[in-house]
Amino acid sequence: MRFMMIVKATTDSEARVMPSQELIDAMQKYNEELVKAGVLLAADGLMPSSSAIRISYPEPGAKPKLVDGPFTESKELIAGYTLIEVKSREEAVEWALRMPDPHGSGQGEIELRQVFEVEELMDNPDTLAKEATLRRQVEEQKKA
């Protein structure tokens, strides 16, 4: 299963302040670890929101509205992401915990989200049925 570690923006990353060499080294070492474990699919840093464009649809059916960045509330913005392929949610958490504090300024935050891939179970009715059963069982176990 695939998980995305979403690194949230900070006032520094928004201001384009480069992280310390130490942090860059630590991050690089971490990425190498992911590569060596065969779990890294992709990782990128994003430009600050000053270069972003927001496209919103405030009214149904109407034309979209375009707004240029920068945007405020840096904690809601994204500074980068790392996409990994692992066997379990726990493994994803474990990898995320091993990532260095992404900013080192007390504002670091990583959000871990699973990539949606139910359809990857090959649109096969047998598989989907099995999955439905399994989900029901899991739900029931939770209730019990």
Added chain:
Amino acid sequence: MSSAQTHRTIDAIWRMESAKLIAGLTRMVRDVALAEDLAQDALLIALERWPETGIPDNPGGWLMTTAKRRAIDFMRRNKLRDQKYGEIGRTAPLYTEDDVDQALDGEISDDLLRLIFMTCHPVLSQDARVALTLRLLCGLTTDEIARSFLVAESTVAQRIVRAKRTLSAEKVPFEVPTGEELNQRMAAVLEVIYLMFNEGYSATSGEHWTRPLLCQEALRLGRILAEIAPNEQEVHGLVALMEIQASRLKTRINAKGEPILLMDQNRAKWDQLLIRRGITALERSRKLGRPLGPYSLQAAISACHAEARSAAETDWIRIAALYEALARLSPSPIVELNRAVAISMAFGPAFGLQIVDELNKEPSLKGYHLLPSVRADLLAKLGRYDEARSEFERAASMTRNTRERELLLQRAADCESGTYQ
């Protein structure tokens, strides 16, 4: 954290660390079975302690230190090879977690590589190599391996026990071979990984549920090997081949569970991330500047299909050339048949038919229904409908798949009514 949660976390840590642990311990004790036991002991201790003390900051280092202490105790008790004990006894008690980590960082890649070569040693049967690799390097349980290969768990367990015993009895060294032996053994390693991948990839029936796991494990192992043996060209070739093939996993079967042929797949659903990774791996293989090996060539063929935006835009001339190279490097009737198809797509059915007619004399393809099927298609394209019809019927009588038989008989009927497309 509840104890169930802690157990799940420990399980995840085990999957992440077990191969490294076993590899490192095998270097110490020169015995995979013992190394695995020691690693498992460390895991048991962790399962006891961590729910109370919490998970340490460096769980891998903790497990390694614990396992090493067990190793020393074990050797002390058994007086197993004094020299070995002395070696470890001198260094091990001085290790702190950080030291272990540093010590491991340098050597662990090599240890993993040695472990892969050990589990793929020719004294073991192919089945044993696969089972042992999945167990020691991918951290799969015997139950998971059994489900993946549709055999009984006891069979897998026996296979693994016997394999470990054989490695020990035959004194298989924990090392990466050199020279000509390296090439042969590397080929065996790649074969095991590709076999795992294909078991997961080609299954269109049976235990659907566990098979994607097998593909993922093979791919992960290939990716690891590419990092620890970056100068081995064919490793990158195999990784490229697996990445590109995996990119089509979602589109290979329709809603009824029937296979969809490459040319009919919905290319919009191919996983572009995996295609890009595959093409990057192929680039790495090419950059090593040696003539491409069989895996790299197959990856290059796969990449041609991946890069064509539609089936009609496929560069068949290039594919035909790549098959030509592949046929020279590792000739086989199946490669030859694929070459015939590529040539007919590139230069016309008459050229393909020449090759297929030659293959008709090949005894190993006698029961292979795709041969008359391809021949029939080429004959029909040349307007020789009567011959095409009987070839389709022959192919239909040879296939064991009902749906495929229906399709072939339909084509035979189309030849008769002159509606063949």
